[in-house]
Each structure stands twice: as C-alpha cells, then as structure tokens.
Amino acid sequence: MAEPEPGSMLPPDAVEAAAHLIGADVFGVFEADETGCCLRAITYPEQGLQDPQVCDSALPVGVVHDAAQHDDDREAPHFGLRDILWLGVPTGSGTVVQLAYDRRQHVFTEQDVAVLTLVEPAIRRLVRGCATPAPPTVLTLSERRVLHLVSTGASNREVAEELVITVHTVRKHLEHAYRKLGVTNRTAAALALRSGS
Template sequence: MIRVLLVDDHPVVRAGLKAMLEDPSEDPGTVPDIQVVAQAADGGAALDELRRRQTLGDPVDLVLMDLQMGAGMDGVSATRAIRGGDAGVQPVPVLVLTTYDSDSDILSALEAGASGYMLKDAESQRIRAAVRSAAAGETALAPEVAARLVGRLQNPVPQLSAREVEILELLATGLSNTALARRLFISVATVKTHLVHIYAKLGVDNRTAAITAAVQKKIIRVPDA
C-alpha cells in the first residue's frame, strides 16, 4: 500500500483527490494500492505532519504537493525542505500536482527535488500511475511537462538561466533595478547586465516587453495568477 500525504490548501480539492486516488475502478485488474493517510493545507503543515508521523514510526511513502497555497509555505519551499532532510524530516518522494505549467514553476519544483510534476487536469488514471511511479523512485512527468523540457533542450534559441528567470519573476512584481539588486544581494550594474542578456534572448528591448514575452512563452506566469 502506498501511503500518501496530500498537500493542498482547498479542502474540497483534497476531498476530491483523496476519493480519486483511492478508487481503483478505472484501473482494470488493479487492487487498491493507494491510501491518503494524512492531509495538510500548506507546506509548513506538511512538514509538521511528516515530523509527527516519523516520530510515531508511521511515515508516509509519498507527498502529493500543490505549488501555491495561499499565505502558507509554498510547495517548492516545502519540497526543498523535505528532499533536503531539513528540520528533522526524513526525505520521501514528492510528486507535484498543480495547475501551473510555466517553465519557472516546473524547473523550480524539479530543482527542489520533486520526483515528478503532474497537472490537475490530467486523467485520474494517469495521476494514479504517476503516484505509483514516484513512490517507486521513478520520475513521473505529465506529457506536456516532458514536452516542454525536451523542447528546451532541443530549441537552439538561447535559454534563460535560472537567475534570469528569477529576475523576470521579480520584474513582473514591479521591482526597480535598485530593489532587485537589494533582493538578490547583487549590484545594480549586475542587474542591468542580466537585463541586457534577458532582452537579447527574448528579442525585446524593455522590461514591459520582456515580461509580456515571458508570460506568452510560459517562461513565467502572471503574478498572483
């Protein structure tokens, strides 16, 4: 039995996901093998629940993690803590299940150590299969996500670095060059150098056009979307 900790800030969504995960009716010939044994509304609560269960000797096999959860700890931060063994948490596989499919979200989650990345509009059978794969130590990617990653590798157009994507995300929040420099602990001159490279790679000449192009190409998503 695969024991799952389900992390999402919407109780109705958690209830629907629990019912779907524990229902094998759409998997002919498959016995029930997934059980949601715990739930949490944000990343911080998930870490608390993992610590509690590990202390009791009742750990989970997989964390099914949303990315954005209101004012609570986000999914990427929680994934990084879980996979890094931070704060007394023993590492377990984390499968991201979200509505977001921008490059920045995908790369951030995978760099944080997520074993897979699935979208909430996927067929239930595919999500259950991803849970099984991730719990077994395999990589589980939605076809759309895999295609985007392959496209990044095959596309000869210069790709934005992780730092450049981070700067774009902050630009989209309206930060000035000075504020960006302070946030990232770099000089204003370094920020300007990054912007020059970003503009060149996106084929634009100003920050508004850069943000627009990045959103259209799904490099970043619209802030607060």
C-alpha cells in the first residue's frame, strides 16, 4: 500500500480497497469541517456531489449503522436508500473523513458492520497520516457555489432554493467565505471570487 499523501483523504489504493470491502450500491469518501459542510468527496460510481450534510451538525465518528438507529434518527430514507453504513475518523486537523456505504435494496448485515469495525484502526492510521490542515483561504465547493449565485444578484432565499439548502446554511457559507477572503460584504466577496481569490 502506498504511503499516505499529505493533503489527501486516503491513499488512492486504500480508497480502492475500501470501495470493495463491503458490497454497496454507492461508496463514498467525504471530508467535512466541524459544522458538517462537505469539503471534498470521492464516490464510486461517480456521482454529482449532493452534500448529505448541509452544515446541520458534525459528521459522526466511529462506525454507525443507519438501520440500527431509531426511526426518527435514520438518514437513509431521506436519500431514497434502504441503509447506510458509515465510518467517521477525525483527522486531528478539525475535520472528519467519512467512508459511506449506501444500499438501495438491502440492509447491511452484522458481518458487514463487523468488517468495518475490524478495519477501523487501519483506516484511522491512514487518515491521520494524510491529514494536513486546509489553507484557510481556500473556499469550499459549497462556498463557491453560494458566492457564484450571490454574484448574479440572487438573494439568500433564492440561493437556498437553487441549492436546496436552508437560508441559515447560505448565511454560514457566506460568513466563512467573507472570513477567508478578508471581506465584509457580498459585493466584495463576489469581486474577490471573480478576480480568482
């Protein structure tokens, strides 16, 4: 297995191995900040990023089996899935890297959960070996999307409707972007985005 590459979520061959570890319709590796905003993602098969965490809360740490949760706490039905199996690992840099296995038709078995639990220490070491703090001036994909729409003159409510997120989430993305860009308003942020900051 290749050495961890600083700045990556996991070494590429580890991602490939993890994708085949447990049978799933979709496998993904996500990195999210402390609010749950997705910073980057890899999915197999490749999918358009539909940020499952919209800054509502931090990603869970450890192995989480969705079907084992109370009905009110389940996530899978919200995404048209039968079951989800997650492994969340803190990076030590304030983010969490999450492996996510999705199934549309079948529930994960106790054996699937046991396999993921068994490899958790190895995944934890790999994630920590790769973790490096993201430069504070780098805008996330979500922040760029919000700023792009704001630069067209869209209101927070219009941005929220377009991106299918809450107005609160739009405000949070704008706050983070303003801080990173060193600006205090929409116009300055849009200009900074256009100038390539």
